[in-house]
Amino acid sequence: MSRRAFFSLGSNIGDRVAHLTLGVRTVASDDPYRISQVYETEPVGGVEQESFFNLVVELVTEASALELLARCHLAEQLAKRVREVHWGPRTLDADVLVIDGETSTDERILLPHPRMFERSFVLEPLSELAPDIATPALRARAGGGVRVLGTLASLL
Secondary structure, three states, rough: OEEEEEEEEEEEEOOHHHHHHHHHHHHHHHOOEEEEOEEEEOOOOOOOOOOOEEEEEEEEEEOEEEEHHHHHHHHHHHHHOOOOOOOOOOOEEEEEEEOOOOOOOOOOEOOOOHHHHEEHHHHHHHHHHHHOOHHHHHHOOOOOOEEEEEHHHHHH
């Protein structure tokens, strides 16, 4: 059965637009998808680093949560992500945010994403695609500055 699944993609090292484009292509695979605009966002976590480019991808898919997580890991691998510092700089960060009708407490994938409602860099682009999930009240409580840059295609 097909349902909506949402991913957050972010990049702050190298060619951020190219990394996001790679991420979209990898997580979307062959599923129908939509993407939000790209947002420039403040880093979260206290590590001094460059700003991020972030967007959200919505899929209509039959893939399982673990299959979607595997797509995230593949996208990060293809972007040559290195995990040296927790919440540190990265070529690509890809996370499954929420899958309609599904929750998970599996240590490999928590659904919905446990920190998504705290972060403007997730909620602002998510609100474009799913205002039913990223409500104005939730967005008002989220932290971190965001600025719209435009569509991914316009930044290429």
